[in-house]
Amino acid sequence: MLREKIEKYLLDVQKPSRYIGGEMGSIIKNPDETDVSFAFCFPDTYDIGMSHLGMKILYSLTNSRENYRCERVFAPSEDFEKIMRENDIPLYSLENLQPVREFDFIGFTMQYELSYTNVLNMLDLAGVPVWQKERSENLSPIVVAGGPCVCNAEPLADFFDIMILGEGEEVNLELMDLYYKHKQKGSSRTEFLRDAVNIQGVYVPSFYNVEYNIDGTVRSITSDEGVPAVIHKRIISDFDKVYYPDNFVVPFTEIVHDRASVEVLRGCIRGCRFCQAGFLYRPFREKSGESIYSQAKALCENTGYDELSLASLSTSDHSDISDMLSNLIDYTEKNKINLSLPSLRIDNFSEELLEKVKKVRKSGLTFAPEAGTQRLRDVINKNVTEDEIMNTCRIAFEGGYSSVKLYFMMGLPTETDEDIVGIAELAQRIVDLFYSIPERPKGRGVQVSISTATFVPKPFTPFEFEPQDTREMIERKQKLLIDSVKTKKIKVSWHNSDVSLLEAVLARGDRRLSKVIYTAWKNGCKFDSWGEHFKFDVWMNAFKECGLEPEFYACRKREYNEIMPWEHLDYYVSKDFFIRENMKAREFKTTPNCREKCSGCGVTAMTRRACFD
């Protein structure tokens, strides 16, 4: 029995409750009584994966179908992986402690580029061939991927049978339904895959052929006969009525986001030009205040969590924000639940609501101006003005706050030294503001923390054409920023720029990179997003070994007419729109948000209706 084997070693590893399942809220079905099984794999550790909302939704949704079974799988930490490999313990699911290779589907959610090597490692631990073409003609297991990275998962194309574009709530079940038919018929893998391409959102990479020009750019992407040339993403049209779980698996051990969470809206009206999520999840859809309230209440009651958060790209953009929040706060206060409100703009709140919000909002004050000058904020279409920042800081300081955190990006298109110095100057003006307020908290100094990340150009954004700054350019700018800060009240920190380079390569890479990912993994790379595990030199050697240059992918400017590796994938927003937006950025011109004025991004052509009444 696998369970006995696992338990034999469990006390030798850190946080063993991550590896044995049985948590409150987990759904354990008898494998003999279900028709199709889905191993939902998160390519990172339990602590991180269990925080992911998408997994919670799809886990409950799949299990809501009586004859389908969804079980959770995470990457083991290094200590347990070593034990698993030494003792022939294959990767297994947490519900039935069943080997992953026995499932009908092995599904990975691809949330960030630096988890790619973990996918290979997990497939290998499961005993499943990592290359798609090396899998047998047996119907199972079908290895599928979903999540935002799938918008250009070309670097992973050779590892997956299927990729699912867009939102999974409907298409996942459609795919399982189709699979069940083929299972009963006794179809082969290829027979099933040929049929699956008829479902909108289903992409079978092996049915597409990519050719390259001599300079390394893509010459053509052609599909096999009978296979759609373009794959369109899936969206949920009635977002207010879409399935939402009334219970979560509540872990024993502490995880990153250990709380009940309700998704209040999907998509974003803002159109910040660097932000992939802002375009990928279009159109903007929101849940009614009533749905949010009843879902929050059900979740809190069923999980016993005493913390609730609202999930969205920008909660402030909910059209009924005041009433919605006001009702929620009344409920959470009465029931001794902490409400956390990330990414909330409070500058346009009524006095009454502000009082309520202030009571629940204990965490620090965070802003993401992203750029140091108004000119550059216009370039990236980040419609935050300095007045708004100052106004909110003033409200916060008067309310007793004394620390502010600011997020910026470095290496944005058109950036000059003036923009970098502008970051320090903005922080300085916040410091000055603090001391100009008579009602400021007494006896405490102000603390402004600046956190900078290296800009990573992403596909499906107006900046998909842009080069990333080289390491030398970024290091010079970091030094300039440090030199521009004149007080200890301002603290500066940044992300590792090597990590950003790799992210940029994988984000806009093509299929040839699968060899690089494979080589890097073979040579020991995994958990690349963890500082202590990131092996930059091993990655660089892998590029060299495969005859590819990271700079070609990260630091090269693309012409508007270049065929992108993701040209055959459609996320409803048109390339023409991205080109228009890119040109406007060059002219420092902003685009109004979707609610103010439709900018014709292309979404309505697919949804066939206006995004706003």
Added chain:
Amino acid sequence: MIKVRTVFEKKGRAKYISHLDLNRFIMRVFKRSGLPIWYTEGFNPHPYIVFAMALSLGFESDCEIMDFNLTEGVSFGKIKKILNDILPEGLKILYVTTPEHKIKDIGKAEYSVECITENPEENEIFLTELQKFLELPEINVEKKTKKGIKLVDIKPLTELTNIINKSDNIVLNMRLPAGTQNNFNPMLFIDAFSAVSSVRFETGKISRTGILCADGEVFK
């Protein structure tokens, strides 16, 4: 305010829940239960729940004690049912009662430890060596305390109440000092014996089987 004491078991998958995690987890169980639990009245009100003794990670038990207060009366049978309907596999309320003793009355705890030799034929040697080990004038072990590591003679503290030789394993039942002041883990004795024994063995199931007052009466 009504004081309630529960005795619960922690077995199977639940034995991998650490004491800290159990503490946090049980808060959610109570939140979910809808029981009128009494909250502390400090700056950060939270349900007042006390575990009499921490149980080492990996140990099983059928005598764990958890106390809490209710703001209004609920029948013991109902409390037991409500909690057991929520608790996951491995955690189960065995009975609910009114506390008789105070937690500081705890003086001893009983444990049962399975020792598995590599080869059942070595069981006899194991037992002979164990007998000799017990005849030593003192058994000094290093014990981690808040003030650092100190050397303790556990010989007078360890009462081996029963030794059962099953063919697959040997079960040692022992009674050790326990409580808020002085707590001894059965593994101190087992490790000390393992260090001098010529027989190689592993431990199997380890359980806490009883919590007693200083005078030997069962803690209730």
